[in-house]
Amino acid sequence: MSLEIINSPLFATLQDQGRFSYTHIGVTNSGVMDEYSYLVANKILGNKLDTNIIEISFSNVEFKSNVNTVIAITGSSCEFFINGVSKNTWQSHNIKVGDSIKIGKILEGSRVYLGVKGGFDINKEFGSNSTTIKENLGGIDGDRLKKSQILPCDTFVQSHNTRLKDTFIPKYENELELRVVLSYQDEFFPKEQIEKFFSSSYIISNEFNRMGCKLKGEAISCDINGIISEGISFGAIQIPSDGQPIILLKDRQTIGGYPKIGSVLSIDCFKLAQAKPSCKITFKPIEIKEAQEKVREFYSSFN
Amino acid sequence: MDFKLASVDSLIIYFGNEISADISSKVKNAYLSLQKLNCEGIIEIIPSYSSIFITYDIFKYDYEKVVELLKNSITTKSNESNDEKVVNIDVYYGVEVGLDLEDMSTKTDLSIQEIIDIHSNKLYDVYAIGFLPGFAYLASVDQRIAMPRLSSPRKQIPKGSVSIADTQTAVYPQASPGGWNIIGRTALELFDKNLDSLSPLSVGNKVKFNSISKEEFLSQGGIL
Numbered sequence: 001m002s003l004e005i006i007n008s009p010l011f012a013t014l015q016d017q018g019r020f021s022y023t024h025i026g027v028t029n030s031g032v033m034d035e036y037s038y039l040v041a042n043k044i045l046g047n048k049l050d051t052n053i054i055e056i057s058f059s060n061v062e063f064k065s066n067v068n069t070v071i072a073i074t075g076s077s078c079e080f081f082i083n084g085v086s087k088n089t090w091q092s093h094n095i096k097v098g099d100s101i102k103i104g105k106i107l108e109g110s111r112v113y114l115g116v117k118g119g120f121d122i123n124k125e126f127g128s129n130s131t132t133i134k135e136n137l138g139g140i141d142g143d144r145l146k147k148s149q150i151l152p153c154d155t156f157v158q159s160h161n162t163r164l165k166d167t168f169i170p171k172y173e174n175e176l177e178l179r180v181v182l183s184y185q186d187e188f189f190p191k192e193q194i195e196k197f198f199s200s201s202y203i204i205s206n207e208f209n210r211m212g213c214k215l216k217g218e219a220i221s222c223d224i225n226g227i228i229s230e231g232i233s234f235g236a237i238q239i240p241s242d243g244q245p246i247i248l249l250k251d252r253q254t255i256g257g258y259p260k261i262g263s264v265l266s267i268d269c270f271k272l273a274q275a276k277p278s279c280k281i282t283f284k285p286i287e288i289k290e291a292q293e294k295v296r297e298f299y300s301s302f303n
Numbered sequence: 304m305d306f307k308l309a310s311v312d313s314l315i316i317y318f319g320n321e322i323s324a325d326i327s328s329k330v331k332n333a334y335l336s337l338q339k340l341n342c343e344g345i346i347e348i349i350p351s352y353s354s355i356f357i358t359y360d361i362f363k364y365d366y367e368k369v370v371e372l373l374k375n376s377i378t379t380k381s382n383e384s385n386d387e388k389v390v391n392i393d394v395y396y397g398v399e400v401g402l403d404l405e406d407m408s409t410k411t412d413l414s415i416q417e418i419i420d421i422h423s424n425k426l427y428d429v430y431a432i433g434f435l436p437g438f439a440y441l442a443s444v445d446q447r448i449a450m451p452r453l454s455s456p457r458k459q460i461p462k463g464s465v466s467i468a469d470t471q472t473a474v475y476p477q478a479s480p481g482g483w484n485i486i487g488r489t490a491l492e493l494f495d496k497n498l499d500s501l502s503p504l505s506v507g508n509k510v511k512f513n514s515i516s517k518e519e520f521l522s523q524g525g526i527l
Contacts, residue, residue: 231356
């Protein structure tokens with residue numbers, strides 16, 4: 001009982017919420033880039049919220065089903081076919097043995113999530129199925145998914161489909177405002193540089209992957225050049241010597257030595273995960289108290 | 304101890320602003336006291352040269368609460384019972400694996416044997432672990448063999464490569480791109496999925512490199 005990959009996906013990996021408590025030995029957290037789409041998929045399927053899922057970038061993955069099960073596609077809007085018939089994303093679908101499932105072109109956004117009821121039955125490494133390719137950990141053999149691979153999963157039938165209300169389906173615009181908690185080395189950035197950072201708009205460059213997102217725009221300068229290497233949070237905004245901000249994401253290195261002006265709110269990084277190169281980015285400061293309230297609200301809405 | 308916000312669910316504690324044995328020992332002691340605390344809701348603890356980064360569960364603490372908890376629980380004083388664990392790493396320093404030995408010999412005016420002796424005659428402190436799983440930043444190497452990073456990093460450095468960058472030394476736990484100067488290779492696994500501790504090294508340990516022959520290296524499972 002399984003889903004079988006029948007083409008060669010460009011970039012699809014098995015992920016879950018991430019790998020925790022191993023960063024002290026250099027193992028990154030990893031995990032899904034867009035937790036909103038991930039959590040919704042699991043909610044639709046009635047799964048435990050930390051159930052694994054397939055994260056698909058750059059489109060075009062085809063599966064053959066060797067099981068009767070229930071699937072859901074969330075994230076980017078994309079072409080999605082079951083046995084050649086176009087289907088809705090953000091809802092559950094019953095799948096039968098022999099069915100073909102195809103994720104075609106990504107239309108808006110940049111990451112598609114495919115979840116199955118009960119999740120894929122794949123051994124975890126250090127408590128997680130998240131694939132970190134540079135560390136050769138998680139997923140299947142620590143690598144991206146490949147043609148002919150078998151993803152074991154259990155039999156389920158659902159009597160009716162569950163669908164997310166349209167109002168909760170995100171729109172992926174080409175402009176994004178990210179909320180920032182000033183932190184880390186912010187005191188080493190002169191006041192006018194911080195003002196410049198919040199009043200300028202940036203463009204996402206082509207250097208955008210699971211590790212981080214490099215922006216292009218007004219250079220920000222810092223009174224210090226580098227720092228002694230220290231722990232890096234999800235969403236940390238590094239300012240290297242060229243002054244172009246880099247937002248560090250799920251596969252970031254655990255420690256590093258660039259000055260950081262602050263950190264993008266985690267829930268805004270999930271939106272960033274769906275943005276594309278050339279998307280316009282602006283920043284807005286947020287106080288820690290409010291930031292923590294917003295993040296608590298986000299996760300509470302799934303319980 | 305200086306507490307600073309890092310992100311919505313993390314903070315960083317600074318113990319100073321330089322790389323020194325004194326500050327590193329404070330970090331180590333604080334790290335050990337945090338580990339003993341074994342506090343629910345503290346998710347990540349990343350010690351580095353002069354800081355400790357902490358991620359916490361914001362459903363358990365807000366920022367002020369967690370800072371208060373940590374201020375009351377962390378001690379930087381040394382505990383006499385803390386054994387200073389010395390990890391021995393056997394290294395084959397042959398030129399076929401020590402890719403930069405000849406170049407370093409020219410630059411330093413030292414013979415290859417002298418470089419090996421200088422490198423393997425010292426106890427190094429584990430200051431930080433990061434970059435790759437099990438990649439430990441060790442310091443300080445003798446100034447005579449301190450060597451800046453390569454001007455252009457190698458695309459692939461073989462697993463187990465023992466290396467030098469400025470006054471730091473390290474072992475690549477897996478094949479990886481990198482710009483450090485390679486002087487030898489070890490068969491020791493620095494990140495072993497089958498080990499309970501995953502890595503034989505931890506911040507606060509000491510490391511001793513021992514020069515071994517090619518035969519010994521191969522018998523330990525080393526690969527040329």
